[in-house]
Amino acid sequence: MTSTAPTFGAALGDRTVPCGPDQPLLDAFLRAGVWMPNSCNQGTCGTCKLRVVRGDVDHRDSPADTLTAAERAAGLALACQARPRSDLTLALDGPAAAAGRTAHPLRDLVGTVVELADIARDTRRLRIALPEPLAFDAGQYVELTVPGSGVRRQYSLANTADVDKVLELHVRLVPGGAATAGWIFDSLGVDDEIEVTGPFGDFVLDDAEGPMVMIGGGTGLAPLVGLARTALARDPGREIHLYHGVRGAADLYDGDAMAELAARYSGFRFVPVLSHEPDPDHRSGLPTDAFVEDVPSARGWSGWLCGPPAMVDAGVKAFKRRRMAPRLIHRENFTPAC
Known part of the structure; x- marks a missing residue:
């Protein structure tokens, strides 16, 4: 005689999805096509933190520095780590409260x-x-x-x-x-x-209009290429500055593709910046500093950052220094997968 592991119901707003006892809550919602905040999906960023209003969860490998003992006692959990131990009623606070909208199914x-x-x-x-x-x-x-x-x-x-x-x-x-x-x-x-x-991931275009600045470190360029092309397809006249920060010229790639994009869209500008190996054909220093040098005011702009945490932190400071609204700053801390 075989036994079947129970499936629990996890409710968020007006949506209830089935979730197995060994299935992370985030996985269950995303597979059902219900959006929930998510970024690293490894328990390190805290983006998917939610409140367990009713029911019990197993926190599994939730890191203590991301989900403290006090937060656990207060009923908080990381959706990417927590597994259900009963039927659940869940809630999200603040900007994440919009969770529950339709999403592309996992x-x-x-x-x-x-x-x-x-x-x-x-x-x-x-x-x-x-x-x-x-x-x-x-x-x-x-x-x-x-x-x-x-x-x-x-x-x-x-x-x-x-x-x-x-x-x-x-x-x-x-x-x-x-x-x-x-x-x-x-x-x-x-x-x-x-x-x-x-x-x-949530590193996607929003409804903001106006100029955009994007700064990518190393292969953090990848998502910015897709975002820039999408934004330009929607508004061919949009002003977009894309900075690519790398150590040396040997680390640069897709320059021809970026040149073609600049030739097609008058508002698009691609700026490679070398941090450790100067080259007479490229700017030297940090891409965040290059932005500050180029743009006297970013009021009304939106900003997009993808790269190592130190670069992302420097980018946030640079954007704020140029008066960019915090709500228009988007970031993806990029730790190279190994």
């Missing part, structure tokens, strides 16, 4: 590698053909599963939403990394199959 697909190319120093472009379209918004990301290990790593999509059957990822080598050194830069080849889960 899906599991098996794709095929159609391109794997070195495009810069320790950087590869990975294109994965899917058996069917994956609905997503520009700026979101997917997870790849390393074969035979169960290890999952996150990579931002460089695509616009209309290019939905061949996903483009920019991957930076991390020495000793299970996914990069041990797979993508080692044994992975064209025609290999890859398990893909997505879409994830």
Whole structure:
């Protein structure tokens, strides 16, 4: 005689979704096409923090520095880590209270590698053909599963939403990394199959109008390309400044594609900035400083940051220094997946 694990109901606003006892709450809502705040999905950012109004959860691996003992006692939980132990009634506070709106459903697909190319120093472009379209918004990301290990790593999509059957990822080598050194830069080849889960993330365009500035560090450029192309398709006359910060010229890539974009859209400007290896053909220093030098006032602008945490923090300060409204600053702390 076999037994079936119970399925609990998790209610958020006017939506109730089924959730298994070993299924994270966030996973259950996203698979049902119900939006809930999410960013890192590893318990480190706190974006998906919610309130358990009724019922019990298992916090599993929720980090103590992201979800304190006092917060747990007050009924808070991380949706990406918590599993249900009963039927639940959940709530979100503040800006996250808009959760519950329709979202692109989270899906599991098996794709095929159609391109794997070195495009810069320790950087590869990975294109994965899917058996069917994956609905997503520009700026979101997917997870790849390393074969035979169960290890999952996150990579931002460089695509616009209309290019939905061949996903483009920019991957930076991390020495000793299970996914990069041990797979993508080692044994992975064209025609290999890859398990893909997505879409994830909230780093997507909003309804704001006016000029935009985007700053990407390393392969943090990837989601900004999709966002910039999407914004320009909606408003071809929009002013967009895209800064790409890297160590040296050997780390730059897609310059020709950015030049084509600038030739097509008069308001688009692409600015490579080298931080450690000066080159007479490019600006030197930090991309955040270059922005401050170029833009005397960003009042009415929106800002987009994707890169290492230190760069993102510097970008927030730079944007505020130029009078950008905090509500118009969007950030994606980018820790290179390994």
